Amino acid sequence: MTVTLLLEPLPADARLVDLASTFREVPADAPALRVGELSTQRGDGVFETISVTNGHAQESGPHLERLRNSAVICELPEPNLAQWRAAIDRAVELLPETGEFALKLVLSRGVEHGPAPTAWLHAAPAADFSRPREQGVSVVTLDRGYAHDAAAKAPWLLLGAKTLSYATNMAALREAHRRGADDTIFISSDGFVMEGPTSSVILRHGDVYSTPAPSGAILHGTTQMSLFEHLAETGRLTSYRDIRAAELGTADAIWLVSSVRLAVGVTELDGAAFPYDAETTRGFNAYLLEPRD
């Protein structure tokens, strides 16, 4: 069960009553993109992955806001959020009413020398993440190569944008698997905790939950933000700050959080067993599986 919608991207400020006329469904197996696509030639575009859980697109507002922010950083035409929202609604209508689906939004610079960006949504069943949600993941730390303040000094590195240029993220996951681990946490070249290749990192020391400050060198995680709101609402302390790599070792618990896999606890760090808080993790995922906006 997959759904693919191709959009004719509207200007950001266009107001159109019949938004549904600006996108169309295509069969998933059919070719839909030209080889001249800059998304495929240059990884030149931005994306979001939204969880559709039991018929509800989770946190679509924050995801669309980040899509717009990524587009601005990459100097792509600003997306028309009403159009994207209508397309998300249509995709959700076409999906089953129960179950978890990963809905990817892609905004590409379009065909080389072409007149307009290319845009599409693609929904597919989410992988079964019940095991890592319940039993956690083993993690190794890997050097990200950049200093934690690189984004401020060199915005052309696009570190704060969720671009399609993810080859390094995928290679880091392969390196983690080679080392016998499930996932990885990137460390900046100057020794700060950054993020996972497809997740945000949350630590707990005592009663305080912390995550790396959004300096522009990492993505501001939608799931992390949602979880921090939930923690604050339930009286827990949260903190955005620069976190030294050594603080991973002193944490009482660590989680990787992302839109589709949700919250997974770290059970092993760089080859050593790590304290795993099953109960808190269960609470996180119960919250994350409820409809959220």
Add this chain to the structure above:
Amino acid sequence: MTVTLLLEPLPADARLVDLASTFREVPADAPALRVGELSTQRGDGVFETISVTNGHAQESGPHLERLRNSAVICELPEPNLAQWRAAIDRAVELLPETGEFALKLVLSRGVEHGPAPTAWLHAAPAADFSRPREQGVSVVTLDRGYAHDAAAKAPWLLLGAKTLSYATNMAALREAHRRGADDTIFISSDGFVMEGPTSSVILRHGDVYSTPAPSGAILHGTTQMSLFEHLAETGRLTSYRDIRAAELGTADAIWLVSSVRLAVGVTELDGAAFPYDAETTRGFNAYLLEPRD
């Protein structure tokens, strides 16, 4: 006039007489790729751009060797070079006998969860580069964010592979244009000359031509190698070495060299006029436009 060939990638060691049956021409304007393509979702694949000049594919051997090396670094299935060579030959047959064309080879990890990589060639007329070849380009230096030895310490950064994840390279070119320049030379975070976003850098101090040592943090340029062979054959001194950023300012001449634009001299560096050697540049391009293997 464009040519697009889709390949069914063969295993590296497959021997097949009828290689032509493993690729087929598709219309350039027609969709040929599925949205599940990891090249487009993750910039997860490798590529080469070859110049086809007056009916000859330039340096196809070194380009194919680099394609293979990029595939190995990215843990993609090793390409069958005989198949790629046959497809290049076919594309050249389909192109006009005169003029310059850019022939792009792409090897993608394929459709997500799919059984096989995706591969294609796409040829299109080269842009008219006669003006920068004759009159040079203005260049600004930009921070690449990585230390010049990052590749050795963190191979998952894939720095020595020509991957499709080029969003940063494209953003750096936009930043150069914003600063009023035509192109950029990347400097490592520890102050060494690296490369351009789509070119290699060659400097001349006195009688010696030098280029950054291929440490794995930069691509080993096919055009740079070809030109160094030519320089050595004509009695000039060439050197691979670590080059400090300050040495750009003391050079007698600087060139950016690449497969399709060929050799362009630097006429302005970070806003200041720079000595331009029109005669040597002309000689470089005369050599580079001749058939080379």
